[in-house]
Amino acid sequence: MGRYDRDSKRYSRSKGKQANGIPAWLTIILMLTGIAAGFFLRPVADGLVDPLKHLAELAITPKTVHPDIAATPPPLTPSPVPADANPELEPTSPPPAPIILPTLDSSDNQFRTQTLTAAPELAPWLVGDNLIRRFILLANDLSQSQRTNKHLDFLKLSQPFSVNSTGTLIAPASYQRYKPFVSAIDQLDADAVLRVYQTFKPLGQQVLAELGYPDDYTVDTLLSKAAAAILNAPIIEGDISVIKHSIYYHYTDPQLEAMNPVNKQMLRMGPENTRIIQTKVAALLAKLHGER
Incomplete structure (x- = not known):
């Protein structure tokens, strides 16, 4: 220098x-x-920055911001979930507790209670004991196109069979005797009744074993045949002529008199009642087949 x-x-x-x-x-x-x-x-010196001082500087909002840059960043928008993505499984409620069935001999109270819950309109006919046995026995009669009076005791009618003034035709009042029962059948909830049936079906299967049916013959098969017998009954509009023999009346027409007991019983109920019952039986049968 x-x-x-x-x-x-x-x-x-x-x-x-x-x-x-x-x-x-x-x-x-x-x-x-x-x-x-x-x-x-x-670079090393720049990295040796007091962290507290550095954080404090970051917290200070700059005095000058470019107009095209927002002071606060926009909120993040979640990306859309693809349609084929598997969503997170939501917790499910525990399955209902299984119903413990009573024995066949002690089943009346539980069967009556659950049936009335599903179909309260059947209360007048769910009296007495051995309800499941009586139900299966009646279905067994129907499946064979038979009519056994003792199995129809529950169907108590307030009035007897009646004819018109000339004694030759079934009176309309005779058909009206069945109106309360038919109305109850018409109001049945097919789904609710089917749930009760499925619950107590094992006990019905025990009744079939008591009747001597093989193990592979099911209650579903029995009811399907009973329903077919009801659905095949003819509906006759208009007057039906009868004639008295001893204390009973017979059909004047030989073809009507030759019909099986189930068809004759449906005739005694009249065309309107027969139609209502057949409609409900068809609905129950469809539900039964659909649940299999």
């Missing part, structure tokens, strides 16, 4: 040392070393 001489107005060069006693060449090396160290160590 040189020094400015006011007298000569020139720069004079020092020989070997500066005014502070440090050789000039050493000063140059130290300067270059310092510049290089600052260049290479700057």
Whole structure:
């Protein structure tokens, strides 16, 4: 380095040392070393920032924001879930507890209670005991197109069979005797009745075993045949002629008199009642086949 001489107005060069006693060449090396160290160590120095001070600086909202940049970033919008993605399974309620059936001989109360819950309109006819046995026995009669009076005792009628004034035709009042029972049948909820039936079907299967049926003959088969017998009964509109023999009446028409007992019973109920019963039996049968 040189020094400015006011007298000569020139720069004079020092020989070997500066005014502070440090050789000039050493000063140059130290300067270059310092510049290089600052260049290479700057990333390290920048990283050695006081973390608390750095966080405080980040928390300060900048005073100047470009108009095209929002001060608060927009909320994140979740990406749409693909249609074929499997959603997270939701917790399901535990399955209902299984119903413990009573024995066949002690089943009346439980069978009556559950049947009346599903079909309260049947209350007048769910009296007495051995309800499941009586139900299966009646279905067994129907499946064979038979009519056994003792199995129809539950169907108590307030009025006897009646004819018109000439004694030759079935009176309309005779059909009306069945109206309360037919109305109850018409109001049945097929789904509710079927649930009760499925619950107590094992006990019905025990009754079939008591009747001597083989193990592979099911209650479903029995009821399907009983339903077919009811559905095959003819519906006759108009007057039906009868004639009295002893204490009973017979149909005057030989073809009607030759019909099986189930068809004759349906005739005694009249065309309107027969149609209502057949409609409900068809609905129950469809539900039964659909549940298999």
